[in-house]
Amino acid sequence: MTSRNARRNAVNNVMLSLTAVCAFLTVSTLFLILAYLVYNGGKSINPQFFTNLPVGQGETGGGIANAIVGSAEIVALASVFGLPVGFLAGVYLSEFSGKVLGFLIRYTADLLNGVPSIVIGIFAWALLVVPMHGYSTIAAGFALSLMLVPITARATEQFLQEVPRTMREGALALGASKWRSIATVIVPAARKGIMTGMILGVARISGETAPLLFTALGNQFWNSGLTQPTASLPVVIFNYATAPYEDWHRQAWAAGLVLLGLVLIANISARLIVSRGMSIPK
Amino acid sequence: MATPSAAIPATRKRPVAGQLSGADGVAWAVTLFFALLILAVTLALVIQLWNNSAPSREKSGFGFLTSSLWNPVTDQFGALPFIYGTVITAFLALLISVPLGVGAAIYLSELAPTKLSNALTFLVELLAAVPSVIFGLIAIFTLVPLMRSTIEPALKSALGFTPFFTGPAFGVGYLTAGLILSIMTFPYIISVSREALMSVPREQREAALALGATKWESTWDAVLPFARLGIMGSIFLALARALGETMAVTMVIGNDPAIHASLLSPGYTIAAVVANEFTEATGKVYLAALVELGLVLFVLTMIINGLAQLLIVVTTKKGSAKA
Amino acid sequence: MKKITITGIAALAAMFAVSAPAQNINAAGATFPDPIYKKWFGEFKAVHSSVAINYQAIGSGGGIKQLTEGTVDFGASDMPMTNEQIAAVKVKPLHFPTVLGGIVLTYNIPGVGTGLKLTPEAVAGIYLGDIKKWNDPKIANENKGVKLPAEDIFVVRRSDGSGTTFVFTDYLQKVSPAWKSKVGANTSVQWPVGVGQAKNDGVAGTIKQTPNSIGYVELTYAATNNLPYADMKNANGKWVKASFDSVTAAAAGSKDLAADFRGSITNAPGDKAWPISSYTWLLIPSQIPDAGKKKAITDFLTWMLTTGQKDAQPLSYAPLPKAVVEAEKKQIASIK
Numbered sequence: 001m002t003s004r005n006a007r008r009n010a011v012n013n014v015m016l017s018l019t020a021v022c023a024f025l026t027v028s029t030l031f032l033i034l035a036y037l038v039y040n041g042g043k044s045i046n047p048q049f050f051t052n053l054p055v056g057q058g059e060t061g062g063g064i065a066n067a068i069v070g071s072a073e074i075v076a077l078a079s080v081f082g083l084p085v086g087f088l089a090g091v092y093l094s095e096f097s098g099k100v101l102g103f104l105i106r107y108t109a110d111l112l113n114g115v116p117s118i119v120i121g122i123f124a125w126a127l128l129v130v131p132m133h134g135y136s137t138i139a140a141g142f143a144l145s146l147m148l149v150p151i152t153a154r155a156t157e158q159f160l161q162e163v164p165r166t167m168r169e170g171a172l173a174l175g176a177s178k179w180r181s182i183a184t185v186i187v188p189a190a191r192k193g194i195m196t197g198m199i200l201g202v203a204r205i206s207g208e209t210a211p212l213l214f215t216a217l218g219n220q221f222w223n224s225g226l227t228q229p230t231a232s233l234p235v236v237i238f239n240y241a242t243a244p245y246e247d248w249h250r251q252a253w254a255a256g257l258v259l260l261g262l263v264l265i266a267n268i269s270a271r272l273i274v275s276r277g278m279s280i281p282k
Numbered sequence: 283m284a285t286p287s288a289a290i291p292a293t294r295k296r297p298v299a300g301q302l303s304g305a306d307g308v309a310w311a312v313t314l315f316f317a318l319l320i321l322a323v324t325l326a327l328v329i330q331l332w333n334n335s336a337p338s339r340e341k342s343g344f345g346f347l348t349s350s351l352w353n354p355v356t357d358q359f360g361a362l363p364f365i366y367g368t369v370i371t372a373f374l375a376l377l378i379s380v381p382l383g384v385g386a387a388i389y390l391s392e393l394a395p396t397k398l399s400n401a402l403t404f405l406v407e408l409l410a411a412v413p414s415v416i417f418g419l420i421a422i423f424t425l426v427p428l429m430r431s432t433i434e435p436a437l438k439s440a441l442g443f444t445p446f447f448t449g450p451a452f453g454v455g456y457l458t459a460g461l462i463l464s465i466m467t468f469p470y471i472i473s474v475s476r477e478a479l480m481s482v483p484r485e486q487r488e489a490a491l492a493l494g495a496t497k498w499e500s501t502w503d504a505v506l507p508f509a510r511l512g513i514m515g516s517i518f519l520a521l522a523r524a525l526g527e528t529m530a531v532t533m534v535i536g537n538d539p540a541i542h543a544s545l546l547s548p549g550y551t552i553a554a555v556v557a558n559e560f561t562e563a564t565g566k567v568y569l570a571a572l573v574e575l576g577l578v579l580f581v582l583t584m585i586i587n588g589l590a591q592l593l594i595v596v597t598t599k600k601g602s603a604k605a
Numbered sequence: 606m607k608k609i610t611i612t613g614i615a616a617l618a619a620m621f622a623v624s625a626p627a628q629n630i631n632a633a634g635a636t637f638p639d640p641i642y643k644k645w646f647g648e649f650k651a652v653h654s655s656v657a658i659n660y661q662a663i664g665s666g667g668g669i670k671q672l673t674e675g676t677v678d679f680g681a682s683d684m685p686m687t688n689e690q691i692a693a694v695k696v697k698p699l700h701f702p703t704v705l706g707g708i709v710l711t712y713n714i715p716g717v718g719t720g721l722k723l724t725p726e727a728v729a730g731i732y733l734g735d736i737k738k739w740n741d742p743k744i745a746n747e748n749k750g751v752k753l754p755a756e757d758i759f760v761v762r763r764s765d766g767s768g769t770t771f772v773f774t775d776y777l778q779k780v781s782p783a784w785k786s787k788v789g790a791n792t793s794v795q796w797p798v799g800v801g802q803a804k805n806d807g808v809a810g811t812i813k814q815t816p817n818s819i820g821y822v823e824l825t826y827a828a829t830n831n832l833p834y835a836d837m838k839n840a841n842g843k844w845v846k847a848s849f850d851s852v853t854a855a856a857a858g859s860k861d862l863a864a865d866f867r868g869s870i871t872n873a874p875g876d877k878a879w880p881i882s883s884y885t886w887l888l889i890p891s892q893i894p895d896a897g898k899k900k901a902i903t904d905f906l907t908w909m910l911t912t913g914q915k916d917a918q919p920l921s922y923a924p925l926p927k928a929v930v931e932a933e934k935k936q937i938a939s940i941k
Contacts, residue, residue, distance in 0.1 A: 012496035016393060022385030023394070026468045027402050030409045036420055056643040057806075057829060085316050092313035105317050108324045114587035115327070116526025118553045119576045122560070126330040126573075133675045134631065146327075149320060179309035200411075207413025210528040210553070214560055217633070218661045220643065221650070224629040229659060234415045238529060241419045243806035244813045244830045249423070256416050267411045271404065354766070354793040427814065450757035453815065454800060537764035537801030548800045558803055559793075561633075562667030562766040564690065 034260070041257030044250035054220050054231075060247045064255050066222050070137070070230035074216060075206045077141025077226070082148030082205075083198055089149070090156025090194075095182055106157075113150035120146050121211035129215055135229040140216035144205040151204065155197020159190035196270040203266035207259060209234035233259050331577045338570035346574060352539040352555075354563070359571035361578060363539045367456065367549040368579070371531065372524035374460025374545070375467055380517055382464075383471030387513075390472070391479035392487075392501050403476060410469035418533035421462045426453040426534055429461075434546050449544045454536040457545040462530050467520035474519060474594060478512020479505060515593030522586040526579060528553040552579045628901040633661040634668020634681025635768045636805040637706055637823045638885045641920050642681065645913050649905055656901045662804060666766015666792040672698060672888050678898060680888040683768025684792055685867035696890040699940070700866040701906060701933055704914075705923040707852040708773055708881040709834035711827040712819040713812050714739060714754065719833035722747040722844060725880070728837070729781035731758055731819060733788075734798035739817060754817065761811050761820035764801025766792040772883040773821045776871040780880075821881075824852070825921040839880040840872045851879035852923040862929065866936070884925075892941045899940065906937050 052063030089109070093102055124143035129135055163186050171181035187194070216230050218239070223230035233255055240252035338346065338359060349360025386406070390399045430453025437457075441447040482505050490500035506513075536548020537558060552575045563569040639662035646658040663671075665682035672680035673694045685700060710723055727743045730736035736743055740753040763770045774790035788794050802808045802820075809826040812818045824847050827834045836844050845851045858875030862868040862884070872880050889906070893899035910933055914924040925933075 008496050008499065012498040015498045015502075016389075019385040019389035019393065022382045023389040023402060026382060026386045026409075026472060027405050029465050029468065030405055030412075033409075033412060033416070033420060036424060037416070040423075056647065057640040057826075085319055088313045088316035089320055092310075092317040096310050096313055097317070101317075105320055108321050110587065110591055111584060112320065112324050112327075114522055114526075114583050116528065116553055116579055116583055118526070118528045118556050119327075119331070119580050122334075122556070122573055122576045123327045123330050125560075126334050127326070129676060130674065135676060146323060149323075153317075153320065177304075178306040180305075182309065203411060207411075207415065209413070209415045210557055213557055217561075217631075217663075219659045220646075221657045221659055224657060228629055229631055229661070234413060234529075237415050237419055238533070239806070241415075241422055242533065242803065242810050244809035244826065244832075245806075252419055256419050259413060260416055263411050263413060264408060267408055271407075351795075353795045355789060355791045355795070422814075430815070450759065452759055452800060537803075538796075538799070558764050558801075559766070562664050562670050562792075564666055564670045564673065564766065564792075 037253065037257045037260055040250075040253035041255075044254040045257065049251065049254055053222070054236075057243075057245055062247070062251065064231075064233065064236055064251060066219060067231040067233045067236040067255070068258070070216070070219070070223055071206065071233040073137050073223070073226070073230065074140045074144060074212070074232055075202060077138060078144035078148055078205055079198075079202055080145075081142060082145030082201075083152055085145070086149040086152025086201070087156050087194070087198075090153040090160065091182065091187070093153065093157040094160035095178070095186070106154075109150040109153050112146065113154075116210075117147065117208050118210040121214045124211060125214040132227065134227065135215060135217035137216060137223060137226045137228065137230045140212050140230070140232070141226075143211035143215050144208060147205050147208065147211075148201045151201035152198055155201070156190075156194050159193030159197070160186060162193070163189045193274050196274045199266050199270040199273075203263045203270070207234060207263055209238055328580075331573060331580060335570050335574035335577050337566045338574045341567055342571075346571070347578070350541055354559075354565075354568050357565060357567045359567070359574075361552070361571075361575055363541050364550050364552040364555055364575060365578065366541050367535065368525055368551040368553070368582075370456050370545075370549070371459040371463055371535070371551060372521055374457065375463030375524045376517060376521060378461065378464035379467045379471055379520060383468050383516075383520075384475050384513060386468075387472050387475035387479055388501055388506075391476045392497070392505070399476075403473065406469050406472050408469075409465075410473075412466075414466070414527060414529040417462055417466055418530040421458065421530060421534045425462060426458060429453040429458050438546070445543045446545050449542070449547050451546055452536065452548060454534050455546050455548045456535070456542075459531045459535045459549075459551070460545075462534060463524045463527055466527060466530065467524055470520040470523060471513075471516045474516030475509070475513045478509040478516070478594075481512070482508040511593050511596050515590050515596075518586050518590030518593060522583045522590060525586065526553060526583050528557050532557050552576075628656045628897050630656065630658045630678045630898060630901055631661075631676075632658060632668075632679045632681065632887075633663050633671045633677045634888070635665040635683050635885055636662040637665070637683045637708075637769045637772075637883075638681065638704060638922070639805070640825050640829070641704060641916055641922055644916050644920070645905075645909060648913075648916070649908055652908075653901070653904065656905070658901075658905065662806075664763070664765040664792070664804060665768025665771065668768075668888065669792075670766075672890075678893075679890065679902065681886065682888060683883055683885045684771035685869075685886060686888065694890075696892050698888040699891050699936055700886040701889055701936065702862070702866050702884040702886050702925055702929055703909060704917050704925065705852050705856050705870075705882060705884055706921075707824045707847045707855075707879045707923075708769060708776075708821050708883070709824050709827050709847045710819055710837070711809065711812055711822055711832045711834040713814075713816055713832065715816050717751055717753065717833065720846070721751065721833070721835045722837075723835040724838050725777075725780035729777050729784050731760060732762070732777065732796070732798065733781075733783060734760075756817045759815050759818035760799035761802055761808050761815075761818055762796050762799040763793075763803070763808060765803045767804075768792060768883075768885065769805060769821065769823060770794065772869075772871060773881060775869055776881045779872045824848075828921045837880050839876075839878050840874050841876050841878070843876050845877060845879055847879050847881075849918050849921060849923050851877055852882045853926075854878045855880070855882035856884075856923065856926055866929070866933070889940065891939070903937050903940060907934070910934060910937075 049063045051065050055062035128139035171185040212232050212235050219229050219231045237252050237255045240248035350362040351358050351360045434451035437447045486504045487500050490504035532554040538548040539550045556572050642660050665684050668680035668682045671677040740755045771792045778785035778790045802811050805822045805826045808820040809822050812820045836846050839845050854875050855870050855873040855878040858873045858878045859870040870882050910930050917924040
């Protein structure tokens with residue numbers, strides 16, 4: 001009997017230790033990634049990197065200024081298109097929707113959320129690039145906004161739903177009309193969570209590359225307007241990483257560090273705002 | 283002044299247009315409009331995919347899915363190598379990340395002290411925020427050389443008698459893509475499995491322990507079965523992500539539109555070929571074939587995501603359409 | 606909160622109000638001439654600050670396609686457009702040769718320096734998959750004294766629609782009947798073996814990092830990255846090194862380009878000719894309705910044919926023969 005118990009105990013210890021190993025292995029990949037980027041990217045970050053335009057193959061001293069600005073413009077456009085739509089849709093789902101329509105919209109939002117970003121790129125290309133006869137920042141912004149809408153809508157709905165019933169009832173009991181109670185009581189109460197969802201969504205789309213390939217194309221100069229092609233951070237990383245020039249590799253690492261830094265800062269601050277074990281946006 | 287009975291809302295509102303007046307009606311209409319926009323946009327997406335793939339669909343019919351010939355010169359396009367590559371790399375990714383992920387989830391939900399568990403989960407979920415192109419960047423300069431110089435030769439000498447580990451060790455290929463995908467899917471498996479495990483009622487564990495089970499036995503026999511559906515949901519979620527992943531895969535898969543048995547050989551996935559060839563596909567049929575590939579990917583991920591949501595909804599207590 | 610929002614909006618507005626040059630021209634196409642095009646467009650902008658020509662190197666196939674779709678103002682390709690492709694474009698495109706370049710087989714074999722001798726049969730054999738290892742007799746026989754490892758050859762080729770691929774396969778089908786019947790020549794072909802990488806950059810990058818690899822790239826990519834490249838036997842049976850001189854000799858030895866400037870100079874006769882040489886073309890619409898764009902483009906073409914040609918040699922390209930330059934100037938005048 002005791003040998004059987006001993007075996008069971010041994011199995012117990014081994015398996016539990018294994019799970020600990022699994023946990024630490026997976027966590028350590030994050031640190032490894034960060035370490036690589038910091039080590040390789042940190043070496044190459046200097047002021048010119050942020051202020052110069054790219055230079056030709058084999059020459060040194062280029063920078064990614066236009067890519068940084070390009071990405072900022074694309075993400076800004078995507079936010080302007082996507083955040084209001086997502087927010088208001090979320091309000092509808094939480095405050096107004098009926099069973100059937102609500103289910104349909106939620107299902108569709110989840111569907112849109114799960115569409116691979118390359119397919120979103122194809123759609124934006126067909127819808128905007130072809131009729132406009134050209135690649136543009138707008139097309140890129142539109143493509144990314146499509147990814148932002150479902151995330152924002154779900155986050156908005158989720159946090160609005162969590163506003164306690166007492167607050168809702170209180171507002172209405174004081175004579176507020178429905179829209180007033182939403183605008184002045186319910187939404188402000190859910191403000192933190194909604195903002196978190198928005199920040200996380202924006203952080204996620206700022207790293208997307210695939211849709212940009214068919215919408216923004218690229219530009220070695222400053223882009224000359226929203227209806228023109230533009231450089232962007234993720235595409236620059238992709239192009240430089242696959243090229244042979246040492247200088248470009250260094251810039252790719254540095255750009256990667258910048259991008260990851262921004263994304264992580266956004267994520268960490270968002271989660272600290274709503275410090276609870278929130279599910280990752282799927 | 284609204285009467286109390288009309289004012290108390292149910293948690294799921296059911297206002298009909300007629301009951302809302304004035305500004306409320308406007309608010310309802312405006313928000314409804316934006317909600318419907320989601321429907322409209324998704325519908326437009328499906329329509330565009332369908333229409334733009336018409337030249338290719340008309341030419342090949344269902345043969346598209348079974349043919350493995352991809353020849354832009356003769357305008358013959360078959361999706362099989364890409365479907366194969368997509369499925370194989372996703373499968374490899376799950377092979378690695380499911381045991382590791384579920385193991386980690388068990389540790390985080392059953393063993394780790396709460397603070398540590400929350401902190402570690404937070405860090406793992408940060409991994410989900412790392413953009414794909416950054417994974418690709420790291421893979422090119424660190425993983426690929428490692429595969430080529432160390433791991434693949436080792437696999438060849440140990441397992442070279444199977445058809446899966448033959449051929450030159452290039453460092454790029456199905457295996458490398460699968461590896462990088464597995465890292466990208468960790469967070470999904472861990473986060474959702476952990477929640478599924480944590481939502482198993484405490485009584486389950488206590489009952490098992492009271493009967494003399496070791497902690498492992500209680501976890502394996504009493505807790506996991508309950509969380510089974512949620513864990514499966516996490517697997518489908520991770521699968522959907524792996525299927526649609528583009529940039530990291532493009533950078534390490536070797537871009538060869540053919541089917542190879544060996545995991546060490548280069549291959550291609552749907553997302554990678556579309557990313558590489560879309561901006562230069564000359565000819566109606568070529569472009570339509572790429573859009574058709576996008577349609578195939580869309581349908582595939584739609585089905586898998588649907589299954590994932592279903593499974594997750596069924597297990598977590600939080601109810602409808604969240605998690 | 607309000608202050609932050611206002612400064613935020615102001616910053617955004619400032620970003621959008623980038624000083625736009627008067628003329629924005631978008632172009633896309635071949636990676637073969639990308640290094641010199643980038644140099645040219647940069648220099649041209651320095652001289653004509655109101656003109657920004659944004660050139661994106663996405664491969665010749667991409668250049669042709671974007672031109673056909675009308676999403677760029679002009680394209681660039683190392684493969685002359687076929688009659689079908691020209692017919693598919695709404696406004697007929699004109700071919701303007703810009704420089705001459707050579708394609709080299711570059712490799713990364715530990716311990717082996719530049720100048721490995723590869724016969725046409727060896728190159729075809731490697732890319733057909735018949736020659737699998739570096740120490741194969743077909744390679745070793747020409748390179749007695751070079752220690753070739755008994756390793757698998759890691760073959761690299763293009764994954765995107767590439768004019769460089771067209772020139773390379775055009776050469777291969779001239780020297781290898783097996784290649785001609787099995788594969789053929791085009792911007793994208795069904796490769797028997799090899800790993801695909803996008804753009805000349807991608808191929809060169811992979812070669813640089815992968816031991817025992819071989820790939821075909823434009824000469825400048827090998828030269829700038831200090832990658833070794835092979836000597837080859839030309840049509841006259843002589844061993845030649847790729848260089849500005851041997852590429853120029855190839856153009857000199859070939860028959861003249863057609864009146865529309867299309868033509869191939871691979872496997873050219875001549876003792877000194879580099880066998881895998883090619884012109885590369887800008888594909889300019891024959892009618893440009895926008896007067897500002899038309900002026901900018903025609904100014905650039907004139908500049909390119911005169912001042913620009915000086916940039917060719919330092920980047921390992923060869924300038925155009927004088928006769929071609931003169932004929933092109935006449936074609937510029939024909940753009941409406």
